[in-house]
Amino acid sequence: MPNPNPRLEAAAKNWSDIEEQYARFVNPQWVKLLTALGLNKRFVRSVGAELFTDEGETYVDFLSGYGVYALGHSHPYVTQQLIEELQSQRPSMLQSHIPALAGQLAERLCTLAGPKLEKVYFGSSGSEGVESAIKFARAFTKRDLIVFADGGFHGLTCGSLSLMSNHWWREGFGPLLLDAGSVPFGDLEALEAALRKKQAAAFICEPIQGECGVRLPPPGYWKEVAAICQRYGTLLVLDEVQSGMCRTGTFLASHQYDVEPDMVILAKALSGGHIPVSALLMRNDINRAVYSSVDKAFVHASTFSENSLAMRAGLATLDVLESEKLGDRARTLGERFRRELSALIGKYEMIKEVRGLGLFNAIEFQPPQSLSLKLLYGAFHKAHPGLFGQMFVKTLFEEAKILAQMAGHNYLVIKLIPPLMVSDAQLDQAINGVRRVLDMIENSKTHFWTQGLKIGAKALGA
Ligand SMILES: Cc1ncc(COP(=O)(O)O)c(C=O)c1O
Incomplete structure (x- = not known):
């Protein structure tokens, strides 16, 4: 049997070899970007909500x-269950048997999700779930058109990417699905107009748009959307890849919006x-249309679907x-988190809004009004529209030891989505960190802005 340990140990001693190898054989641009942004740390262990460097x-x-680590990193129970599964020597992907665990997991998911959803198709990624939803919707309705919302993120395979209007992701990848069209998120009239001809198989949308900067739906939106979809025979498919699994406080975010999706x-x-x-959870009759x-x-x-x-x-x-009880925890911690972050609005001119549900949260910034900041911000924006957001993430990382992310479809938004088991003290660390970075931006101005302009030139192609 090969013994991988000496290889790993040798590699750990020489991190630059790992970087070089990754750059040479996987993706050199990723190494360059992380390095320029100061995020290229040697993480060697991750437990709970914490990441440890060498x-x-x-x-x-x-x-x-x-959004993967809702339970925190390296959860001991999950680890132990997986070790047991590996050691059991049960067949995992025979392709000619009834997998022992798929029915169990499907039943539990359907019970948690709601009465209309009675069957599950398992895949290996969110994108594959979206791809599958397109096929099931088309087979059931015998229609081709898929309607989606502007600003959404559904994955980067060709079918899923067809449901994303953002040019940056689509550019250069040739024609995608032709029968796909978008409406503005939250606009009921536009949706009705898109569905009126009864040609749409499905409206596929996130209940809360993540990459768009944790954009919440207007009040009553989802109930009305369901009624419109039903009126025109269009299936309502909710992409809860990021918002599901208790992230917002309930098993599905849609449970808080009084709506029962078809998938x-x-x-x-x-x-x-x-x-x-x-x-992919769905109604029985939709499943039957395919099988x-x-x-x-x-x-x-x-091949990998339903593997043990x-x-x-x-x-x-x-x-x-x-x-x-991570759903309850997400709800109560999220409320406190937003309340305390919101207290910063008005104290700093660049913070515009704090929003979210449960532990799915974001801070939106706005261009400054005061003259001195206006000039600095203008230079940033000219260098690259994403520079301010990236610099905020970088400074929060360096100064407060908080790893966060700029929203991919809204550069003035920072997403904050910790594991659901995050502690009160860790939430405080983030709140204090945001305050400290805002102080650096607005009060002791030089470091943040000068460093940013240097990085902008290097990393973001400015
Ligand atoms: C809402 C949503 N849908 C789908 C996807 C695609 O999932 P995956 O990256 O697993 O293919 C993502 C990924 O970020 C997502 O946020």
Whole structure:
């Protein structure tokens, strides 16, 4: 048997070799970007909400691997369940058997999600969940058109990318799905106009738009959307890849919006932070439209779907969400977090809004009004529209040891999505960190702005 340990140890001694190898064989631009932004730390261990470097530093994770680490890093129960599964020697992907755990996980997901959702298709990523939703919707309705909301993020495979209007992601990848069209998020009239001709198979949308900067729906929106979809025979598909699994305080975000979708997509946190897995939950009749006869029993399938490690990770994740009451925790901690961050509005001219639900939160900034800041901000914006947001993330990382992320579709928004088990003290660390960075930006101006302009020139191609 190969022994990987000496190789790993040798590699750990020489981090620059790892970087070089990654740059040479995987993605050199990623190494350059992380280095320029000062985020290229040698993380060697991650436990709970904390990330540890080889230099003895500790960071608190308010990015959660884009939402994967809802339970925190290296959860001991999930780890133990996965070790047991590996040691059990049960077959995982025979492709000619009934997987032991898939039915169990599907039943628990359907029970948690709501009465209309009675079947599950498992995949390995959020994008695959979205791709599958497109196929199921088309098969059921016998229509081709998929309607989506501007500003949404649904994944980067061709079908999922077709449901994203943002030019930056689409540019250079050729024609995507032709039968896909967008409406503004929150605009009921536009949605009705798009569905009126009864050509749309599905309206696929996030209940809360994540990459757009945690954009919440207007009051009553989702109930009305469901009524409009029903009126025109269009399926309502909610992409809860990021908002689901208790992130907002309830199992699904849509549970707080009085709406029963026809399909729901889950992924990210369902993995327990270890094994890629996604789940497309749907009505029985939608499932039957695809698996319509014995002859069609595997007409939509994937090699890794329902593999036992992924199923075990999903089951273990649900156990932890329930036993640690992480939904309740997300709700109460989230309320406090937003309340205390909101207290900064008015004290600093650049902070515009704090918004979110549960522990799915964001801070939106605005261009400054005072003359001296206006000039500095203007230079930043000219260098690159994303420079201010990236510099905020970098400074928060360096000064407060908080790892966060700028929203991909709204450069003036910083997303804060910690593990749901984050402690009160760690939330305080983030709140104090945001305050400190704002002080640096608005009161002791030089370092933040001069460093930013240097980095802008180097990293962001300005
Ligand atoms: C809402 C939403 N849908 C779909 C996806 C795509 O998921 P994946 O990256 O697992 O393919 C993402 C990823 O960030 C997402 O946030």
